[in-house]
Amino acid sequence: MSAHEPTTAPAGRAPDGPLPTREQRVAAWLAFLALAAGLAYLAAVTLNRLDVLILSVLALSVAVVAAWFAVSRRGTARIVAAVVVVAALVALALALLRSHSIWVLIVGVALASLSAAAARLALRPARHDPAARAGSEVAPAARHGVLIMNPWSGGGKVERFGLEALCRERGIEPIVLVPGSDLLALAEDAVRRGADVIGMAGGDGSQALVASVASRAGIPLVVIPAGTRNHFALDLGLDRADVVGALDAFTDGVDTVIDLAEVNGRVFVNNASMGVYARVVQSDEYRDAKLRTTAAMLPDLLGPGVTPLDLGFLLPTGDRATTAQLVLVSNNPYQLSHLRGAALRPDLDRGVLGVVSVLIEGAADAQRFAALEAAGQVRRFPGWHEWTTTAFEVESSGPVEVGVDGEALTMDAPVRFTIRPGALTVRLPRAALARGKVAPAVHVASAPTLAALWHTALGRPVDR
Structure with missing residues (x-):
């Protein structure tokens, strides 16, 4: 059964969910x-x-x-x-x-x-009522709230919404990154100076770094959706268009506990990918010429006679894979019926990693994959594997290109993934929890x- 599909109760037991309206x-x-x-x-x-x-x-x-x-x-x-x-x-x-x-x-x-x-x-x-939702509790206003801001993220949302001035008006200490800033060091310094709530206004890669500091310090993280896509904010239930409203979490928030994932000791909040895409984005030319760079590199990754990507890992069947075009590891599983567009995670507190691997071998496989993708039945593709686990390892004979929350990194093998259940407290504005969970795919x-x-x-x- 596909994980994205609703399930009914087993025979002999009545469903115990809420009555439909x-x-x-x-x-x-x-x-x-x-x-x-x-x-x-x-x-x-x-x-x-x-x-x-x-x-x-x-x-x-x-x-x-x-x-x-x-x-x-x-x-x-x-x-x-x-x-x-x-x-x-x-x-x-x-x-x-x-x-x-x-x-x-x-x-x-x-x-x-x-x-x-x-x-x-x-x-x-x-x-749910924000105060009654499982895993969440009404939080006191921050005594020393700190918000770190990336002014380049999201096309300049920090400046466009005047976040620095709004922070000062609300008694939140603003820290604006400048060229050469060490985000991790700034977050750790804020904690040493007594921050009891720390926030990040920027992309998901920046959110993950600040989340790692908040987790170690045992203080709540406030997520301000000032990045480009803000997938983490979406899965938390935040209104990604209401950048200013997210600041309410500092003064009128609700705490909810979620998991964090790690790859070779580095925290990520969304996912880490390996394979063709991760290899392409490593190129220095990719950021300035995405389509041209992709077109130039794909023949060396997919063409006949090329050496398959060296990615070894155990499949849920117990068999050992030696290559794949895509390996995606996420902090809790995504709802997936296709790979196009944005995927959602209905829960961030299940205590498991979501793993997806895809292997396409030649034109016939590509045709079948495209048909199933268009029909929303990509899970039926023979080269598609999807499962959950608490730990996952990818072996390779050399360094592995990994895209971690949108950041292009290279890591030594083996690349080890783990889940840290309940590792982070996220402080959300009340409005976010009133919005409820995302609708199922x-x-x-x-x-x-x-x-x-x-x-x-x-x-x-x-x-x-």
Whole structure:
């Protein structure tokens, strides 16, 4: 069963979750109706336009295979493959336009989106009173709060929102990084000077460094979403658009205890990745020319005859892997039905690492992977493995490139990952906990999701 899918209670035991609200019951029925309408509509269209369907599948298959050759080859082979990709996509577009099937696609996508959105609403975890939520407690106002700020992060959000002046108005000591600043040393110095709450306004890599100091000192961390993506803030329940509102945690906050993960002794709050992506971002040219650098390096990583990446680790089956295009280790598991876009972690206190490895061997595998990825069923790909553990180790004959919370690092092998349960207290503004947990990622056509929706529609509790 996929970890991102809701589960129902085992036979013989009634689910003990909260009763669904009227809004959730209506949403569950709407999800069923939209799904049924979408399936009926597509079935009818398929019978009338089978030729268009066959042509579309062929064009997409050709495009995917050609794209694999375009990214994994050089010279003439790459040029020819790129031309084939464009030609296949043009043929697909013309077929859809000439047969007026573009409306079929639009209607089908709209009904599928409506069903998925309704299912997410129906299965959304219940909201909690901030003072009553498990693992959290109302906190006193900081006596000596300190906020460290990265003025370059997030395109200059620190200056744009006037965080330094706001800190002074609220009695929070501001520390603004300058070129050459040692973030770790500044955080440790703030603790030595009596900080009882420490915060970081910046990206997730900076959050992790300050989190390591807060954890050692036994004081709460305040997360200010002043980075570019702010994945850590999202999983904590913060409104990433409300940078100023996050400051309320210093004066009117709620403490919640979460886990931290470590790789070779370095703390990370989100994830660490190894493989093709981690190798590419090591390049000095990547930051200034991402697409050009990636295109130049991929043939040396994916092309025929290249030496596979030297990454050895145990799979959940007990077999030993010797290579992979991707190895992702996260602080608590992500909800994953695909790799595109942002993934979410519904919990940060389960006391386990989430591990994902992906191995794609050639064009045929790439085609299958792309199809499953598009369908939200990437877990069915034979080269996909996903599991949870409390410790994980990757061996290699030399240094390993690792992307840690967005930072490109090189580490000596073996690369060891561990989880530290309950290692960090995060102080959140009350509004963050009132927002509740993130809604589950759902695949409406899966049996577990359909079962959970049926229980919800009938007003029965569902284990979450």
